[in-house]
Amino acid sequence: MALEKHRNILDYTLQALLRRKFKNIGIILVFTFVIFMLSSILFLSYSLRQEAHLILQDSPEIVVQKMRAGRHELIPINLEKDIRKIPGVSSTEPRYWGYYYDSGAKANYTILGIGTAILKNNRLLNGRMPLPHEKNVAAIGRGIADVRIIKKDIGSTLYLQAADGRWMNFNIIGIFESDSEIITSDLIIISEDDFKILNNMPEGMATDLIVHVSNETEIPTVAKKVKEQFPDSRPILRDEIIRTYDAVFGWRSGLIITLFTGALIAFIILAWDKATGLSAEEKQEIGILKAIGWETSDVLEMKFWEGLVISLTSFISGLILAYVHIFFLGASLFAPALKGWSVIYPDFKLTPFIDFYQIATLTAITIVPYIASTIIPSWKASITDPDTVMRG
Amino acid sequence: MIRTENVTKYFNRGNPDEVIAINDVSIEIKKGDFTVLKGPSGSGKTTLLSLIGCMSRPTSGKVIVENRDVSRLPERFMTEVRRNTFGFIFQQFHLIKGITVSDNVMLPLYPTGIKPSKLRKRAEEILINLGMGSRKDFPVQKLSGGEQQRTAIARALINNPDIILADEPTAHLDTHLSEEFLSIMRNLQQEGKTIVVATHDPLVYEKDCVNLIVEMRDGMVKDIIKKN
Structure with a gap:
């Protein structure tokens, strides 16, 4: 009996919504757009952060760079043995990395010459990593495969021009999975020996040094000691990089949301105006329903369903559109603002990561106020005497 | 059946535009009566009808149904009395546009939780009795004035009320349709229902079936005429 009552009222609500379809479609379109924009920003920034976390969790605890005049330069490998003597340090190794500008694709690639330690970190790779001294083989990111390799698959050949002008060819033996695309999309991994040839690196020098610390709590202390012992060095902690990613994506998404605030306020005004400004027809309808035997709670239930149907339809539509926009269309609307220059080229596809807490927050700040703004004016109309209806 | 005791109703009380719509009105309507509240515009007949029908409360005095x-009933109980006891026929019909005739007729009982199939059957029976069976799936705005009124009557009857209240029911009808309306009301009276009509149309209050005329002027009862 009680269930039938709610069903009857819901049926009538749907009829009522169809009767005012132009007004309601207008609200749904604007509401959907707002949810689409907000969800897109949240999906994108959260996915970028998650991708960064996923990759960086396997990165070394400390990276030591040499600085001169405030700029990073090559570091002598023999510093390793002094750093290893610092209590808490379990191992060190040189790292070789740099950038390669591909004028054909107008893209910057990141090139890494690998040592043995990196061999362990291959869970995101389809295929395998180059061995430390293996010649003319490479593992590459999906973005480079898309831009440079015709077959886009293992077994293809990648051509790179060395610092002395000659061309080097690399057989592709591994391609990174999409889960790591934020970092690996523009990444080329070759052997340490090939890296030195490609970049004409002087012997005994590396790009930076990796420092492994067994006890997590000792990382800041070790970094402090490295800095004290080698004042021209810069120790970079893994946690600092993760925090930087969080801050950068958080700041960028905040910036977009700020820019979008104008549109959001316009929506709130529109929604409020549409929802609260009961037309004479709507007021009369409430009066008629009251006069023929509907209770105030029945009228409010009808308005609740009305608000819920409109806001939920808009919310789900906006959410689906945002999902498609971010994870299928590459966030084409505002990816440049959120991703930053270093990963624009080559383009990459994000792996879907959704923070349900954010979705719940979005629900609370959009659906709940909308339903409230629908119910409150109707409540005011429904507690007045239906007598006025008698007077036309 | 219905009794008002010294009922007074103010609108905008305490404001400069204060109006006394009903002033010290006491009447008694017996079960099965066909009562007419007669008087010119502004005489207070619609206000008295809405007080009887629990659509507003008196400023002072008592309404006994x-x-x-x-x-002095709380709003929820007022609604209950309104839904279970009265059927209303408004001057402007007040049908909900955009939905069908049968949906309009079923509307008063939606919140009671009766199954839609049962409700629809009941609505169709009433519509057939009123000669509206073929129009049950029509949107109400496409009906003629007479058909709209019969839809309004069907809606008033869906809850099988004891008392039918009608406000200026013939104001928008020609003589033929007015006669049709009165014929329906007479049949309902014969079924034992109490009819209260607010009107200044002589076609209504001169009918034989009317057995009580309450003549009103300036919010007060000027005369009460009982007929047999």
Whole structure:
């Protein structure tokens, strides 16, 4: 009996919504757009952060760079043995990395010459990593495969021009999975020996040094000691990089949301105006329903369903559109603002990561106020005497 | 059946535009009566009808319906009395546009939780009795004035009320349709229902079936005429 009552009222609500379809479609379109924009920003920034976390969790605890005049330069490998003597340090190794500008694709690639330690970190790779001294083989990111390799698959050949002008060819033996695309999309991994040839690196020098610390709590202390012992060095902690990613994506998404605030306020005004400004027809309808035997709670239930149907339809539509926009269309609307220059080229596809807490927050700040703004004016109309209806 | 005791109703009380719509009105309507509240515009007949029908509360005095003082009932109980006791026929019909005739007729009982199939069957029976069976799936805005009124009557009857209240029911009808309306009301009276009509149309209050005329002027009862 009680269930039938709610069903009857819901049926009538749907009829009522169809009767005012132009007004309601207008609200749904604007509401959907707002949810689409907000969800897109949240999906994108959260996915970028998650991708960064996923990759960086396997990165070394400390990276030591040499600085001169405030700029990073090559570091002598023999510093390793002094750093290893610092209590808490379990191992060190040189790292070789740099950038390669591909004028054909107008893209910057990141090139890494690998040592043995990196061999362990291959869970995101389809295929395998180059061995430390293996010649003319490479593992590459999906973005480079898309831009440079015709077959886009293992077994293809990648051509790179060395610092002395000659061309080097690399057989592709591994391609990174999409889960790591934020970092690996523009990444080329070759052997340490090939890296030195490609970049004409002087012997005994590396790009930076990796420092492994067994006890997590000792990382800041070790970094402090490295800095004290080698004042021209810069120790970079893994946690600092993760925090930087969080801050950068958080700041960028905040910036977009700020820019979008104008549109959001316009929506709130529109929604409020549409929802609260009961037309004479709507007021009369409430009066008629009251006069023929509907209770105030029945009228409010009808308005609740009305608000819920409109806001939920808009919310789900906006959410689906945002999902498609971010994870299928590459966030084409505002990816440049959120991703930053270093990963624009080559383009990459994000792996879907959704923070349900954010979705719940979005629900609370959009659906709940909308339903409230629908119910409150109707409540005011429904507690007045239906007598006025008698007077036309 | 219905009794008002010294009922007074103010609008905008305490404001410069204060109006006394009903002033010290006491009447009694018996079960099965066909009562007409007669008077010119502004005489207070619509206000008295809405007080009887629990659509507003008196400023002072009592409204007693079926031995129950309804003038001070909480809103929820007022609605209950309104839904279970009265059927309303409004001057402008007040049908909900955009939905069908049968949906309009079923509307008063939606919140009661009766199954839609049962409700629809009941609505169709009433519509057939009123000669509206073929129009049940029509949107109400496409109906003629007479058909709209019969839809309004069907809606008033869906809850099988004891008392039918009608406000200026013939104001928008020609003579033929007015006669049709009165014929329906007479049949309902013969079924034992109490009819209260607010009107200044002589076609209504001169009918034989009318057995009580309450003549009103300036919010007061000027005369009460009982007919047999």
